[in-house]
Amino acid sequence: MMQMIARHVRGMFGCEIDMNLALPNPDYAYDEKKGQYSSAVILKNLAELCDSRVPKLLAITEVDLFIPMLTFVYGQAQLAGKVAIVSVARLSPEFYGLPPDKDLTVRRIRKEVSHELGHTFGLVHCADKSCLMSLSTEIMQVDLKSESLCESCSIVLEENLKKLLAVGSQRTVADSSNSGPDR
Amino acid sequence: MKTQWEILVVDDEEIMRESLAAWLREDGYAVDTAISGRIAAEKSKERDYAIYFIDLKMPGGMDGIETMMEIRKIHPEASIIIITAYATVDTAISAMKEGAQEYIVKPCNPKEISILVERIIKVKNLQRENTILRKKLMKQYSFHDIISKNPKMQEIFQLIQEISSLKSTVLIQGESGTGKELIARAIHYSGDRTSKPFICVSCAALAETLLESELFGHEKGAFTGAVSQKKGKFELADGGTIFLDEIGDISPKLQIDLLRVLQEKTFYRVGGAEELSVDVRVIAATNCDLEEAVKSGKFRDDLFYRLNVINIHIPPLRNRREDIPILVRSFIERLSPELGKEIDDITESSLKLLVDHDWAGNVRELENAVERAMVTCKNKVLSDEDFGFLESNGNRRRIWSVPDNLRLDEVEKLVIEATIKRTGGNIKEAAVTLGIDRSTLYDKIKKYGIERE
Numbered sequence: 259m260m261q262m263i264a265r266h267v268r269g270m271f272g273c274e275i276d277m278n279l280a281l282p283n284p285d286y287a288y289d290e291k292k293g294q295y296s297s298a299v300i301l302k303n304l305a306e307l308c309d310s311r312v313p314k315l316l317a318i319t320e321v322d323l324f325i326p327m328l329t330f331v332y333g334q335a336q337l338a339g340k341v342a343i344v345s346v347a348r349l350s351p352e353f354y355g356l357p358p359d360k361d362l363t364v365r366r367i368r369k370e371v372s373h374e375l376g377h378t379f380g381l382v383h384c385a386d387k388s389c390l391m392s393l394s395t396e397i398m399q400v401d402l403k404s405e406s407l408c409e410s411c412s413i414v415l416e417e418n419l420k421k422l423l424a425v426g427s428q429r430t431v432a433d434s435s436n437s438g439p440d441r
Numbered sequence: 442m443k444t445q446w447e448i449l450v451v452d453d454e455e456i457m458r459e460s461l462a463a464w465l466r467e468d469g470y471a472v473d474t475a476i477s478g479r480i481a482a483e484k485s486k487e488r489d490y491a492i493y494f495i496d497l498k499m500p501g502g503m504d505g506i507e508t509m510m511e512i513r514k515i516h517p518e519a520s521i522i523i524i525t526a527y528a529t530v531d532t533a534i535s536a537m538k539e540g541a542q543e544y545i546v547k548p549c550n551p552k553e554i555s556i557l558v559e560r561i562i563k564v565k566n567l568q569r570e571n572t573i574l575r576k577k578l579m580k581q582y583s584f585h586d587i588i589s590k591n592p593k594m595q596e597i598f599q600l601i602q603e604i605s606s607l608k609s610t611v612l613i614q615g616e617s618g619t620g621k622e623l624i625a626r627a628i629h630y631s632g633d634r635t636s637k638p639f640i641c642v643s644c645a646a647l648a649e650t651l652l653e654s655e656l657f658g659h660e661k662g663a664f665t666g667a668v669s670q671k672k673g674k675f676e677l678a679d680g681g682t683i684f685l686d687e688i689g690d691i692s693p694k695l696q697i698d699l700l701r702v703l704q705e706k707t708f709y710r711v712g713g714a715e716e717l718s719v720d721v722r723v724i725a726a727t728n729c730d731l732e733e734a735v736k737s738g739k740f741r742d743d744l745f746y747r748l749n750v751i752n753i754h755i756p757p758l759r760n761r762r763e764d765i766p767i768l769v770r771s772f773i774e775r776l777s778p779e780l781g782k783e784i785d786d787i788t789e790s791s792l793k794l795l796v797d798h799d800w801a802g803n804v805r806e807l808e809n810a811v812e813r814a815m816v817t818c819k820n821k822v823l824s825d826e827d828f829g830f831l832e833s834n835g836n837r838r839r840i841w842s843v844p845d846n847l848r849l850d851e852v853e854k855l856v857i858e859a860t861i862k863r864t865g866g867n868i869k870e871a872a873v874t875l876g877i878d879r880s881t882l883y884d885k886i887k888k889y890g891i892e893r894e
Binding site: 292296297298299301324325326327328329330331334335336337377382383393395396 | 454456457459460461463464466467468469524547548549550551552554555
């Protein structure tokens with residue numbers, strides 16, 4: 259599955275992918291009261307871990323994420339920053355008591371991964387509900403949006419990529435080897 | 442379009458503050474943060490944020506409610522969302538009473554907060570559009586620095602355009618502060634005399650002899666102190682317009698001199714023998730009832746008819762209250778840079794206060810009141826407390842209450858007396874205010890033995 263996600267990211271952002279980075283177990287971000295993991299704490303930790311030569315770091319985890327203000331988040335990213343995280347916990351039909359559907363889950367993961375990476379490339383939420391960068395606060399919205407960017411967001415991404423290319427070569431790291439334990 | 446709106450997140454807990462800020466940034470908003478209520482209040486002095494997220498429980502002297510109250514002092518209409526970990530009815534009521542727009546319990550559903558922010562921003566966008574439209578309307582309703590959407594004033598604007606290039610004399614009547622000079626200027630600058638002088642003379646400000654010399658000039662040695670020849674205002678206004686303000690106050694002798702200028706277009710300097718001829722358009726103005734002055738013999742009827750070729754009567758502000766909001770906003774816009782203040786609006790409640798006020802001094806008094814409020818205002822929006830001086834004047838519109846034990850005719854007498862007093866004895870205006878004919882009013886004055894001022 260990770261290979262497939264890496265291919266998708268490469269196709270979308272046109273960058274080299276390195277999947278060999280080992281990340282620590284996110285237990286440090288576990289909140290006992292909520293039974294969830296603080297994405298803000300993980301993001302902060304990832305930012306500290308991130309090598310200065312790595313332009314973008316994306317973490318994918320199976321644990322359910324939250325920020326103090328919200329009951330959950332599908333993922334979080336530093337806007338125009340380096341790090342992003344996506345949780346697959348709420349992306350599978352099983353979470354909602356439905357039978358498994360691997361294709362649907364993969365589509366959802368691809369969308370959320372590209373969405374969060376889009377934030378790291380400076381894209382903000384788009385008002386076009388079919389655009390990949392539209393905000394999803396419930397799973398139906400994830401399903402409704404497409405896997406591609408609208409015209410406006412494509413132009414902004416293109417511009418931002420050009421700026422980045424001017425600064426240095428691109429490398430994106432994806433890793434799933436050390437996502438948190440099932441709880 | 443979202444990035445134009447700034448949001449302030451106030452929380453002492455870093456993780457809470459930064460994660461909410463990051464989440465909002467992803468949504469496209471420019472987000473600023475503050476670690477305490479005091480810092481938030483300081484930041485709000487520098488700029489107004491579209492939304493303030495404030496945590497209820499914060500250490501260090503200022504909790505969420507106190508922070509909100511401080512911010513409200515600076516921005517009375519700020520959109521404030523109070524965040525709390527525990528929902529208690531008391532704190533919720535307290536927050537809403539003090540003016541919180543919303544009250545949310547953390548953690549909340551992402552959809553809930555997204556809808557909340559979207560709703561507030563939608564209102565902000567509408568308010569911004571409203572401001573733009575208001576400015577456009579102000580342009581639509583302004584004519585040579587005079588702003589009005591009142592139908593009678595619009596008729597005056599139309600009339601000014603029609604008569605601006607004529608040579609006919611104009612008599613402008615209206616209470617003090619209604620903008621008679623602005624109307625005179627509008628006539629001059631709309632017509633073909635615009636490149637020529639517009640000379641303004643206040644007839645009430647000078648004694649008879651001085652006014653004569655002021656208007657017609659004098660020769661050297663014409664009187665003590667006339668050390669050299671001096672051109673009068675009529676000569677200076679040659680080719681242009683002379684505006685004679687407070688014309689009702691000029692002496693009988695000057696009335697004759699003026700009549701001669703109007704009839705013959707010629708005059709003599711004081712102490713001079715040479716007959717001078719000028720091409721001047723005369724616009725006169727008065728706040729007295731000149732017809733009444735003619736009737737009582739205080740003003741020459743022939744001069745009155747010469748002056749009153751085109752008559753413009755400016756309604757007092759109390760008869761065009763609909764103009765007060767646009768006038769107030771235009772004063773704020775003009776005076777802000779002049780006073781070095783960053784005031785950009787007025788609260789709805791203060792606007793209502795001004796609309797309900799009786800402006801005896803008309804637009805001039807309103808302008809002075811707005812300026813006074815702006816001078817003392819410490820915030821970006823004028824609020825009720827800035828207009829405290831209006832209430833202390835005891836000049837607010839009194840609420841009508843039915844007096845006890847009065848007969849209908851006694852009530853009528855009281856109303857007529859009060860109206861005549863308020864119009865300064867101007868019967869024509871009193872009749873208009875009371876909605877009756879002048880002849881009916883005269884009958885009632887006679888019937889009740891009311892004294893006219």
